């Protein structure tokens with residue numbers, strides 16, 4: 001996969017040299033190019049922003065540097081044999097970034113990221129490229145960051161670990177929390193390793209029992225408990241056919257019952 005990032009803070013992307021993504025690059029599975037947007041600014045001060053039409057606070061990134069940068073990045077990538085680029089535009093007003101979207105992006109040969117600072121990029125830039133390429137505006141959550149560089153790190157890491165050969169165990173993706181098509185998206189429960197006792201704290205007996213069936217059941221129960229606590233919306237969204245008899249028993253204990261449509265809902269408190 002080829003990845004291009006155009007940014008006014010190229011050094012913000014240095015973490016792409018480290019750990020899983022860095023190793024994938026070193027092994028030739030990922031071809032990453034980071035470009036300095038200011039290289040396409042023409043005035044003495046390398047200006048890339050200006051005041052917003054219509055007034056208001058903050059600054060807006062200008063059309064010309066982005067247009068020239070993207071034209072050149074596109075030409076370079078096509079020359080290098082890349083094809084079918086997706087323009088990934090980080091913005092708090094984008095489509096929520098999910099595991100589903102990570103899987104979709106991991107199936108494309110070429111991603112171009114345009115992280116913005118200030119109040120964002122003049123709308124005409126994305127309107128222009130949307131006539132030629134797929135443009136995907138993405139948000140990584142309901143909070144506001146100062147710029148799109150951290151979201152690029154997030155999206156690239158989520159995508160890179162899905163590429164063939166990047167993770168050791170190919171099976172592991174299907175079991176990811178939030179894997180698309182998973183019968184039930186549950187959060188992972190707690191994990192333990194040696195030693196068996198630390199500061200007087202022991203490991204749950206079942207994990208030392210060697211009884212695979214009981215271990216699997218315990219993990220499932222813990223996953224259900226954690227999901228009920230931290231992400232009740234995921235329980236409500238689950239296809240009820242994904243719950244076995246033991247799941248249903250535990251959910252009842254935790255105060256969840258099937259509603260009129262069969263999906264689980266939290267029983268009202270009291271009475």
Ligand code: 6GU
Nearest residue numbers: 090091140141143145151
């Ligand atoms: Cl993609 N960008 C910015 N600036 N803030 C965000 C975001 C993106 N996603 C959540 N907050």
